[in-house]
Amino acid sequence: MNLCRPDELKSCAACCGLYNVPDATRPTLWKKLHRRTTLFRTTPRSLEEIDAYQRTVRSAEPEAPLEEIIHVCEFTGFLDPRRLIVGCQLHPSAPSNSEVDLRGLCHYGSMACKAFFCPAWAAIPGSYLGILVHALQDWHLYGLVITDVDFVISLFSLLEAQIGGTIDATRIEGREASAVFREMISWKDTWPLRGASTLRRNRYYFKPSAPAGELGSEDAMDRLLDCLAFTFDAPTNSGAAKAVVEETLKRFGRAYGRE
Ligand code: SF4
Ligand code: SF4
Incomplete structure (x- = not known):
């Protein structure tokens, strides 16, 4: 690809x-x-x-x-x-x-x-790319998400932990789980706690902190929040930020289970 x-x-x-x-x-x-x-x-x-x-x-x-x-x-x-x-x-x-x-x-x-090829070319597994390319339909969000290796790997790690296995792409196509998934990847542009920040700092030059499949849930949560903090230069170390992620993961889990 x-x-x-x-x-x-x-x-x-x-x-x-x-x-x-x-x-x-x-x-x-x-x-x-x-x-x-x-x-x-x-x-x-x-x-x-x-x-x-x-x-x-x-x-x-x-x-x-x-x-x-x-x-x-x-x-x-x-x-x-x-x-x-x-x-x-x-x-x-x-x-x-x-x-x-x-x-x-x-x-x-x-x-x-x-x-030049950014680290995402080698670091993001093909199975994740297939789901992301299907879900992302706009250049602005696409360039923010696809280049942020830590965000992608952390998010998929959390999702996989939530559902207890790898994501079946066919179960989130055009359905309720897909809407929640799109909401989560849109955090790179519309993170609810971004305040008035007009920054969308890009992480295309960051190498992955850990390969896909090797992140525990706690580390994945920390890295995801770090990526969002960097993107908007807005603090994410509050309980509120973690609560947003946890609540959305639960919604995804429920929706995925119903598909
Ligand atoms: S747009 Fe990008 S690829 Fe084209 S000349 Fe500028 S830096 Fe190089
Ligand atoms: S940052 Fe974007 S345009 Fe540049 S190599 Fe990576 S995917 Fe291609």
Whole structure:
């Protein structure tokens, strides 16, 4: 499976710095990506014009990145008319590039962009990926969830402990358990205790703390809450945060048992 673009409904651009900004909520990122896409579609493919495009985007988006070391690439945009697929507008297959690879013009250089694979590629088991790719239908949440290896492994560990075995994907397709599962993965964007945080800090560069299947429930709970604390820079060490997770896990268990 191509984790960066598993199908024609969503994709990820986390390692292009998409979420590395003070306001990474969906409406704000959508507006930015839409503006960049519209501008780049009308930019002639010459060095001077692409350079001018880059300067225009920089002046329209003057906010400092959250992490200095992660470049917020001006060339990330939408690649399809429906604005569902985020990705590299310098890629040879991007609209109007006529199969010419322009990625050498970006901050990282062509080779780095071509060769990078985040830890999720190796760390998330295929059985989890199948369930997640089916449940996630939007680029913004997809890029937050699929790249957060600890969140995914912790969540599945807790779910498996709740139901006493591995999850049967067919038992949560389009049913009540599926709705509760979607609610839990949506915590990466709409965690109920996030307060007014506009941060959606991305963990794409974090290696897994423990491989799938090797986490006890207590550790899984701690890691899940740590991932949410990092994402929103909001404390999750209160009893209230743990209570939200435990209550939702119980609802999932009951719904799964009824399917
Ligand atoms: S963060 Fe990972 S999944 Fe996302 S675009 Fe980069 S390599 Fe692909
Ligand atoms: S040039 Fe590189 S960093 Fe920029 S959008 Fe393309 S792949 Fe991402």
